[in-house]
Amino acid sequence: MTSSDMNSNLNRLRSMALGSSSNQSDQQQPRASQETLNASLKLRRTPNEEHEPDHYEDLQLDFNPSLFRSLERFLPENLLSSTRIEKARAMSDLLLRYSPESERIRVQKHREYKQNILSSYQRLHEELYTLDPVSFFVPSFLDAVSNTSEENFKSIIVRAAPGIYTFDMFKPQFCQMLIAEVENMEKWFHYSKSSMMRPTTINKFGVVLDDFGLDGMLQKLLGDFISPISQVLFPEACGTGLDSHHGYAIEYGKYRDTDLGFHVDDSEVTLNVCLGNQFSGGELYFRGVRCDDHVNSEIKENYDYSQVPGQAVLHHGHHRHGARAITAGRLVNLVMWCRSSTFREAKSYQKDFSSWCGGCKLEKHNRQQVAIKATVEMLKKRGADKTHVEH
Structure with a gap:
């Protein structure tokens, strides 16, 4: 779900669910009592700003966990004291009821798709599904993140170019196991004769790891390791943390x-880790950070990066980039798109992104130069007028 979808759903609920009811069921989650559900049928007109929402990232939900955190503050007081599962089920009912039919169909299809995988897929390396820092990470990374200080982070991180950071992250054994697990996932799809949902619209190959049950492990990786680092390196995009x-x-x-x-x-923020295999080519190339309005603007920044197995690249999500062609062998990458609900909500109200967008920064500079020039011309004119009057 995109940020615009998330805000649209939340706004729709605020306006439509006040005074409405919902009685849809979710067989995958424990059902709250009828009294609790009845209490949840009416949202508050204003959010409870003092309430600290629960985290929902570890639950198997049909909507972005960030949406649940935002919506929770609008729940009635008697529902706020319910369990996290009960609140999640009640909010899921509301979201499904007021979502467009096309969205409800999409959610239902993806739910069935994921349930089919989780009920049939036989995991190859069970240890991958629970984050074990000692087994996953190289010692230098583990030492640096054991004490979440800016100095520790920067001791292992190389600023390869503005907004692009690299560091050694995963052990070779972890990389090999994850590659083998991905191969196992693809074989399962082949023999089950099922169609696979690809990671993005531009990828014809690849596997969504979240659909195979690795979402909990990746969410812990995000919350415990990538988010603290990103708050130091990208404060303009995730100063309050990454949450999905x-x-x-x-x-x-x-x-x-x-x-x-x-x-x-x-x-x-995007985490991109080369897992390896023997390959040549496949260099990443970066061409500057741009907001949506300037994504197709002139290219002035150029940086190319040769991938190294086990080494991570961390960059702004709006850093324009691509990957050059593989000339030999096979290359496998772990990619995690890291998102901040707070940033996305604030972004919808902003027009100037000059703190991180090269295009906005240039426009701001040009406006300042025009203003300075106009001020200088005005002062010159005033001086000339004053001299003329005195004579």
Whole structure:
């Protein structure tokens, strides 16, 4: 779900659910009591700003967990004291009821798709599904993140170019296991004769890891490790933290995607880790950070990066980039789009992104230069007029 979808759903609920009722059921979650559900049928007209919402990232939900956190403050007081599961079920009922029919159909299809995978897929490496920092991370990364200080983070991070940071992250054993798990996922799809949902609209190959049950592990990776680092490196995009993700693996090589076209990500921050295999080519190229209005503007920044197995690249989601063609071998990457509901809500009210967008920054500079020039001309004219009067 995009930020515009999320805001649209929330606004629709605020206006439509006041005084309305909902009685849809969700068999995947415990049902709240009838009294609790009845209490949840009317949203507050104004949010309870003092209430601290629960986190929903670890639950299997049909909507963005960030939407639940935003909506929770509008729940009536007697529902706020309910369990997290009961609140999530009540909010899911509301969201499904007031979503457009096309969205309800999409949600239902994806729910059935994921349930089919989780009920049939046999995991190859069970240890991948629970985050074990000692087994996953190289010692340098683990040492740096054990004490969440800016100095520790920067001790392992290389600023390769403005807004692009690299650091060693995963052990070779973890990379090999994840590649093997991805291969196992693809084999399952092949033999089950099921169609696979691809990670993005521009990927013809690759696997959405969240659909196979790795969403909990990736969410913990986001919350415990990537979000604290990103708050230091990208305060303009995630100063209050990252709270949701879209995680997937992509493959490049013969009979797979050979390259990745020029684009920006649907994220505030993107984590891209090369998992390896023998390959040549496949360099990432970056061409500057731009907001939606300037995404197709002139290219002035140029940076190319040769991928290294186990090494992570962390960059702004709106940093224009792509991947060059693989010339030999096979390349597998773990990609996680990291999102901030707070940033997305604030972004909808902003017009100037000069703190991070190169296009906005240039326009702001040009406006300042015009203003300075006009001020200088005005002062000159005043001086000339004063001299003329005195004579």
